[in-house]
Amino acid sequence: MNKQEILKLLKQTRKDLTVLSSKIEKSRPMKTEGMLISRQIRGKTRFFLRNDDRKEKYLGKEDSKTVSLLSTKYYAQRLEKAAALEKQQIDRCVDILESKTVNRIDHADIDLVYSQLPEYIKENTNPSIMTDDGYAEKWQAEKYQNRWEGKGFLYETPRGEKVRSKSEWMIACMLYEAGVPYRYEELIGLHPEFGVHLFPDFTVLNKRTRKEYYWEHFGRMDDPKYIEESFMPKISDYYNFGYLPGKKLLMTFESKGHPFDTTQVKRLIEEFLI
Numbered sequence: 001m002n003k004q005e006i007l008k009l010l011k012q013t014r015k016d017l018t019v020l021s022s023k024i025e026k027s028r029p030m031k032t033e034g035m036l037i038s039r040q041i042r043g044k045t046r047f048f049l050r051n052d053d054r055k056e057k058y059l060g061k062e063d064s065k066t067v068s069l070l071s072t073k074y075y076a077q078r079l080e081k082a083a084a085l086e087k088q089q090i091d092r093c094v095d096i097l098e099s100k101t102v103n104r105i106d107h108a109d110i111d112l113v114y115s116q117l118p119e120y121i122k123e124n125t126n127p128s129i130m131t132d133d134g135y136a137e138k139w140q141a142e143k144y145q146n147r148w149e150g151k152g153f154l155y156e157t158p159r160g161e162k163v164r165s166k167s168e169w170m171i172a173c174m175l176y177e178a179g180v181p182y183r184y185e186e187l188i189g190l191h192p193e194f195g196v197h198l199f200p201d202f203t204v205l206n207k208r209t210r211k212e213y214y215w216e217h218f219g220r221m222d223d224p225k226y227i228e229e230s231f232m233p234k235i236s237d238y239y240n241f242g243y244l245p246g247k248k249l250l251m252t253f254e255s256k257g258h259p260f261d262t263t264q265v266k267r268l269i270e271e272f273l274i
Contacts, residue, residue, distance in 0.1 A: 016082045036070035085206035136207035145187040167260045181205040190241045215250040222255035
């Protein structure tokens with residue numbers, strides 16, 4: 001998780017805490033007057049209602065609803081106080097993480113160091129694996145088993161590899177332009193113990209979160225044989241082993257009546273990969 005991811009998480013947590021505090025303030029228990037006092041009398045817990053004038057009233061079994069409201073109020077007050085203190089801590093963290101130098105260059109972000117190097121330095125070194133670019137470079141350079149390696153397909157991507165279809169070529173081009181690392185037709189084991197292996201069209205990496213996704217493009221959705229023999233078995237394997245859309249699996253589709261739409265690709269890239 002890089003600095004921007006940390007900031008995003010902190011700001012979302014701060015927002016959630018604000019909502020929580022607002023809900024607590026408006027809740028019914030907080031509007032219940034007095035506070036709950038408990039005492040041990042003859043080995044049993046007895047409850048009393050203490051008003052603002054510090055006078056106390058005994059709460060018997062018939063007052064169980066009041067005891068419940070005051071107990072919830074007790075918890076809510078401490079929850080609200082903890083939320084306020086946590087927000088103060090987050091505010092300090094956000095201020096520190098967003099601090100800039102006079103010329104607005106953030107020198108406290110390791111992911112910016114490599115991009116700010118002179119070109120002659122970049123040419124003679126590699127980014128650290130601790131940075132997003134360094135991790136992505138190492139991930140991209142790793143060898144992987146590719147079912148189609150060496151085959152002469154027609155569509156050559158900007159990276160120089162060849163893919164099977166024009167739609168896959170368009171996806172590869174858009175991933176490349178967005179700076180998203182990917183592997184084409186990588187052999188993966190959904191559940192090696194059960195012998196379940198697949199070749200997704202693309203294995204893609206979000207280099208900020210370092211999370212991998214499998215991207216499948218289903219290109220003949222108007223072909224019943226394709227749906228029965230290719231689409232359904234593959235989708236069943238993904239679902240059966242917990243690879244659900246948006247969590248680990250990304251999908252695009254097309255048919256004769258619904259041609260390939262690059263806006264699908266753009267939205268998936270923006271939502272999950274950058």
